[in-house]
Amino acid sequence: MARYGMLINTKKCVGCFACRVACQMANGLQSDESFIHFKEEETGVYPNVHAEVVPVQCMHCENAPCQQVCPTHATYTTDSGVVLVDENKCIGCKYCMAACPYGVRIAIKETGVIEKCRFCWDGSEVGNPPRCVNTCISGARVFGDLDDPNSDISQEIAATNARPLASHLTDAKIYYVR
Amino acid sequence: MSSNTTRRGFLKGAAATAAVATAGICALAPWRHSEAEAAGNVVQTPSLCNGCSSKCGLVATTVDGKLKTVEGMGDHPYSKGTLCGRGHGTAQWAYSDGRLTQPMKRTADGGFEPISWDAAFEEIGQTVKGILAESGPEALAIIQDPRPSGKYYSKRFINALGSANIYTHAAACNLSKESGIQQATGAQNFSVDFGNTKMVVFIGRSYGDGIRPSSVKSLAQAADNGARIVLVDPRLNNTNVMATDWVPIKPGFDIALLLAIANVLVTEDLYDHDFVEESCVGFPEFAQQVAQYTPEWAEKLCDVPADRITELAHALAEAAPACAIESSWRAAFGCAYQNSFETARVVCAVNALLGSWGQKGGALITSSPKTGEVDEVKFPKLPKVQAKRLGDTEYPLALSGTGTNLAVLNGCNDGTVQGVFFYNSNAVQGYAQPAKWREALAKAKLVVTIDVQMSETALASHYVLPECTVLERMELPEFIGGKKHYVAMRFPAIERIYPDTKSCDEIFAGLAQACGVGQYFDFTVEELADAQLATVGTSVAELREKGIVELPTAKFEYGTPAFKTPTEKFQFTSQAVADAGLNPVIGYVPRLVEPAEGEFYLVGGKQSIHSHTMTLNLEALNAISREHDMQRLWMAASDAAALGVADGDTVEVSSSEHAGQVSVKVTERVKPGVLFLPTHYGGSSQYQSRANGYGLNMMDFIPLHLEPGVGSTMSQEVAVKVRKVEA
Amino acid sequence: MVWGSMIAWYLFLAGASAGAFLTSAFVEAKYPDSTVMRIAGRLIAPVFLGIGLLMLMLDAEAGLHNPLRFFYLIMNPGSVMTLGVYCICVFFPVALAAAVLEVLKRPVPKWLTWTGIVSAFCVAAYTGFLLGVVKACPLWNNAILPILFVVSALSAGLAVTSLVGLILDRKRFEQMWLVKKGHVILSAVEMVVLFTMLVIVSSGSIEGAASVQSLLTGEYAPMFWGGLVLLGLVAPFAIEGYPVFITRKVETSTTSMVVSVIGESGVLVGGFLLRLLVIMAALPVMYL
Structure with missing residues (x-):
């Protein structure tokens, strides 16, 4: 069984928002609803400054805190490690939003369901690749099976020493090069 | 659910066919069971993006006639299978509530x-x-x-x-830049051979802010290859993630920096003698004139330390010919200053001294295809x-x-x-x-x-x-030049939503x-499209099937290009420039407007999600601007401290022409004394509710004046005052 | 923040409901004559909880559109919210039954009261644990918060029941020294617990410190000092504590009654503000 994850290389991300808008269209989100959030980081003092854009979305954590607190089991994890929301079970209590350390769960205005990135899950499989990866103009995103040492993502993680953003918070499946 | 299999020609190949087949399902947000069940006919249509003038190839997927997704066309040389944010945003234009629906x-x-x-x-x-x-x-x-x-x-x-x-x-x-390049090289533009370059210098231009996907990919590749990527810009722009150097510079003085680089190359005899002697005219005059433009002279003008200028010149000489000053677009010398046209010529001159014209890793001049003659009876x-x-x-x-x-x-x-x-x-x-x-x-x-x-x-x-x-x-049809030639065209992907539009x-x-x-x-x-396409051996039917067609062309080869100037050489001097009443020898021209004590330089620039002023009202893109307060004026932290301005405070900006209020982004990413204002905002049409009154329009502040010779708008020849507006 | 005033109302009303039930049980045991307070407590408990649950459901929009989904709430025993639902599933019917029996002037069996007492404590504590297990927010994720919420819940339940006693049966109420003493002590304990929690949260992490700072000196300072500390804790402590511990005499004046009403109401305002501020001021741990 695959265990899906993603790599985001912020050294290649120019912050064009392609992933956000492509994701919105594919997932039927409103303009002000987004599964992908962008953190602008600026470090240093003029003229020795570094700026980066860090796209953040559901990290598909192992033992996801949002899943642990979800009272209705609307949030669940597939055998392939994808954290999903069963919109027919979600009551919109927002407990998952409070529990998510990354603040990436959002309320869908139309339904009140608390949604998030699902790696473009189509009902039986993940997107191949998900829309954000498919449209990334600089190849900053890599998607694949973390358990397969020969997958692009495993190779890339090894080559770049990519790590999750905050391993002290959760065991995330999105790896970052920063 | 049916997917039109005959229209898969424009997809990325075998692997991508599977990808898009999945994407077709994915596009239906299938966990919404009702929607998935209702979903009927899935159709994919090739077209060209209208988000900017790149016109990237795209594939639109509709479900029962309604647009669901767009994605980059795999074979299109600009999109290379991807689309940027504004590409996805502008694709939704048909459904925008800000449209004109009748005359x-x-x-x-x-x-x-x-x-x-x-x-x-x-x-x-x-x-x-x-x-x-x-x-x-x-x-x-x-x-x-x-x-x-x-x-x-x-x-x-x-x-x-x-x-x-x-x-x-x-x-x-980009008039000044294209005209300047034309006077020097005969072509209006050139590209950098990023795949092989060792060093590239960007003058004000940011691939990460004015986006064409293929350019960003090329630059990312150059960065991966270890190329030195230098950004000369008063602002640390969004390309910085791929760059090795940021050279903050006083706006409008790029020309001084470039001339000083030329000075080092000439005076230290680091230039390409073969190229200069065989393929150029006017070098002796240029060499004589450039002698005065020392790095020390430039430092006083552009505020880049002379040592740093010399180091850049040496590094370029070391990398030559696999290096180039990038051609730019609007940015710092497309139409910005009194010296923009001349700056473009100096860019070309430096590339000439480096001998990088036509060389592997250097500055390439490529050709473009065009339609042949069509039937004069039908199309008189x-x-x-x-x-x-x-x-x-x-x-x-x-x-x-x-x-x-x-x-x-x-x-x-x-x-x-x-x-x-x-x-x-x-x-x-x-x-x-x-x-x-x-x-x-x-x-x-x-x-x-x-x-x-x-x-x-x-x-x-x-x-x-x-x-x-x-x-x-x-x-x-849109004809696309470069190392390879292509033709692509727009097909309607959706029915017209308002019958009273044409x-x-x-x-x-x-x-x-x-x-x-x-x-x-x-x-x-x-x-007409069919007739034009027939002249290059293809047809509307073939384009509808394939999305894009590669045209037969002479294989691109490295080597000194044919300069299509009147002298058929690279021109350090130009008769046409002399005829226009300007100095024919490539040299120094100052900027026109200098800020007085207490005033600021004002520079503009693109943001990746917007195109000129046309995309500001689009729902998906406006939402991003508002979420990130992207309309803000950038101010250096040290200037902000001196003015008592905190991040998010409102200031009044005023020039000789106009005054307006806007909130401030306090940042370390801009040179003190310089303000940066994104050039998409300040809409004033009450018919565009999201754009109207949001942010400032930089052009309001600019005096009406035209650049000599070319007639560009000199969009950054202005000095402004700033004062904090107390809440 | 994720949640707003609706959830603050819910947390407050659920806590006050539990507190009111416990007060009525206490009054029944210690002051069998004081029927007004007993009845008040028993009626308030299900009514407050009912309103609170309504708030919760109004806030849970997806469930509001599809009410049957609320049955799924019992699905995940690993979630504090589900555990809370279990507690409420016991407490709410018990409180309702006790109220109905009271209205019908029938005796409430001992076992029912005891079941109510246990489940009421659970409900009061659950409102604290609900937030307490959220690791992302230091202001919530500490052992003190549930204690604080329990103390505040008892205090609020006592206050709302006392308010009824004070107005409808003042003569007897003024004689209920245990109730009055307990009330003063609860306010004092709450102050100590709140202080302790803020110290611990503040020293534990930057985000915790920032949360505490926003309460003490930042944007929530007026609400914190004026509403929670002064009106909700110090004023009731002084108003109740003065006659109980200093003058030790039974008050009969109208002035004292008005002051007492202010004190009891202050507890309620403070109880609500405590939840609201805890919800609003929570800052998540930075992950970048």
């Missing part, structure tokens, strides 16, 4: 009322005929922002009326227009393909222009100071704007004709008919 006519009280197409055409035709009878065809002009159909139909229309007055937006975009040739284009005398260095659109503004003011058409152009908001444009257009007898939305230019018009949006229309070709045919020159437009866009 409008200005009323006596300055408002607008609907008018039928027939009546609009009739009234416009009568007025045009009146102007023709009274003042002749020279009193008519058209300005367009080039799109495949637009550049053909608008030119044909105005030429059919007997006028040569056709202009593009270039005077407010126009009589030759006798008149000279307005503005070409005063600004002889303006390109033949663009002219300077500000000649129209001046022409309205002095009465020589009485009828103006705008196609896909928001001149009022972006080409020069809006107040000056409004004042000028108010004097014209006829102003007609063709657009998809009620732009500021539309508001200054007598008639506004609604075009259907990009995915609702077919357009003429496509470019239909609108111009209607106008031509009403103006008495309908005989030149007696064909459909598809007929």
Whole structure:
């Protein structure tokens, strides 16, 4: 069984928002609803400054805190490690939003369901690749099976020493090069 | 659910076919069971993005006729399978609530009322005929922002009326840069061979902010290969993630930095003797003149330490010929300063000294394909227009393909222009100071704007004709140059949502008919497209199937290119420049406006999600701007501290022309003494609710003045004062 | 923040409901004559909880559109919210039954009261644990918060029941020294617990410190000092504590009654503000 994850290389991300808008269209989100959030980081003092854009979305954590607190089991994890929301079970209590350390769960205005990135899950499989990866103009995103040492993502993680953003918070499946 | 398998030619190949088949399902948000069950016919259609002038190839997926997703066309040289944020955003234009849905006519009280197409055409035709009878065809002009159909139909229309007055937006975009490069090399643009380059220097341009996907990919590849990537910019732009060096510079003094680099290369004998001796004219004059432009001289002007300039020159010489100063676009010398044209020439001169023209890893001049002659019976040739284009005398260095659109503004003011058409152009908001444009257009007898939305230019018009949006229309083929040649075209992916909108070709045919020159437009866009495509060995049917077709072309080879200048050499000196009354030898020209004590330089620039002023009202893109407060004015932290301004505070910015308030982004990413204002904001059309009154429009602050020789708008020749507005 | 005033109302009303039930049980045991307070407590408990649950459901929009989904709430025993639902599933019917029996002037069996007492404590504690297990927010994720919420819940339940006693049966109420003493002590304990929690949260992490700072000196300072500390804790402590511990005499004046009403109401305002502020001021741990 695959265990899906993603790599985001912020050294290649120019912050064009392609992933956000492509994701919105594919997932039927409103303009002000987004599964992908962008953190602008600026470090240093003029003229020795570094700026980066860090796209953040559901990290598909192992033992996801949002899943642990979800009272209705609307949030669940597939055998392939994808954290999903069963919109027919979600009551919109927002407990998952409070529990998510990354603040990436959002309320869908139309339904009140608390949604998030699902790696473009189509009902039986993940997107191949998900829309954000498919449209990334600089190849900053890599998607694949973390358990397969020969997958692009495993190779890339090894080559770049990519790590999750905050391993002290959760065991995330999105790896970052920063 | 059915996917049209015959239309998979434009997909990325075998692997991608599977990917898109999945994507087709994914696009239905299938966990929404009701939606998935209701989903019916999935159709994919090739087209070209309209988010910017790159016109990337895209594939639109519709479900039961409604647009679901777009993705980059795999074989298109610009998109290479991906689309940027504004590509996805502008694809949704058809469904925007800010669209024009029917023709409008200005009323006596300055408002607008609907008018039928027939009546609009009739009234416009009568007025045009009146102007023709009274003042002749020279009193008519058209300005367009080039799109495949637009550049053909608008030119044909105005030429059919007997006028040569056709202009593009270039005077407010890349005119100076293209003209400067042309005087030096004969080409209007060049590209950097990123795959093989060792060092590239960007002057103000940011691939990460003014995006073409292929450029970003190329740069990422260069970065991966370990190339040194230098950003010369008063602002640390979004390309910085891929760059190795940031050289903050005083705005408008890039020319000094570049001349000093040239000085080092010449005085230290680090230049390419073979190239200079065999392929150039005017080097001795240039060498003599450049001797005065020492790094120490430049430091005083551009505020980059002389040591750093010398180091850059040495590093370039070391990397030569696999290095280049990048060609840029609008950025710092497309139309910004009095010295923009000259800056472009200096860029070319440095590349010449480095011997990088045509070399692996250097600056490449490539060719472009074009359509051959089509059937003259079906598509009759126009009589030759006798008149000279307005503005070409005063600004002889303006390109033949663009002219300077500000000649129209001046022409309205002095009465020589009485009828103006705008196609896909928001001149009022972006080409020069809006107040000056409004004042000028108010004097014209006829102003007609063709657009998809009620732009500021539309508001200054007598008639506004609604075009259907990009995915609702077919357009003429777009020919794409480069190392390889291609042709692609737009096909309608969705039905027209508003039946009272028309496509470019239909609108111009209607106008031509009403103006008495309908005989030149007696064909459909598809007929002309097929005829044009036949001349290059393909057809509308093949493009519909494949999305893009590669054209046979001579294989690109490295080596000194054929310079298509009058001397057939690289020109350190130019007779045309001398004829325009300027220094023929590439040299120094100062910027025009210098801030006084306590004043700031003001620079503008693009943000990746917007294109000019046209995308600001789009729901998906406006939402991003607002979420991230992207309308803010960037101010250096040290300047902010001195003014007592905190992040998010409101300040009043004022120039000799205008004052306005905006909130501030306090940052370490901008050179002290310089303010950065993104150039998309400050909409003033009440018909565009999300854009109206949001942020500032930089052009409001800019005095009306034209760059000598080329007639560019000098969009950054301004000094501003800033004061904190107490809450 | 994720949640707003609706959830603050819910947390407050659920806590006050539990507190009211416990007060009524206490009054029944210690002051069998004081029927007004007993009845008040028993009626308030299900009514407050009912309103609170309504708030919760109004806030849970997806469930509001599809009410049957609320049955799924019992699905995940690993979630504190589900555990809370279990507690409420016991407490609410018990409180309702006790109220109905009271209205019907029938005796409430001992076992029912005891079941109510246990489940009421659970409900009061659950409102604290609900937030307490959220690791992302230091202001919530500490052992003190549930204690604080329990103390505040008892205090609020006592206050709302006392308010009824004070107005409808003042003579007897003024004689209930245990109730009055307990009330003062609860206010004092709450002050100590709140202080302790803020110290611990503040020293534990930067985000915790920032949360505490926003309460003490930042944007929530007026609400914190004026509403929670002064009106909700110090004023009731002084108003009740003065006659109980200093003058030790039974008050009969109208002035004292008005002051007492202010004190009891202050507890309620403070109880609500405590939840609101805890919800609003919570800052998540930075992950970048």
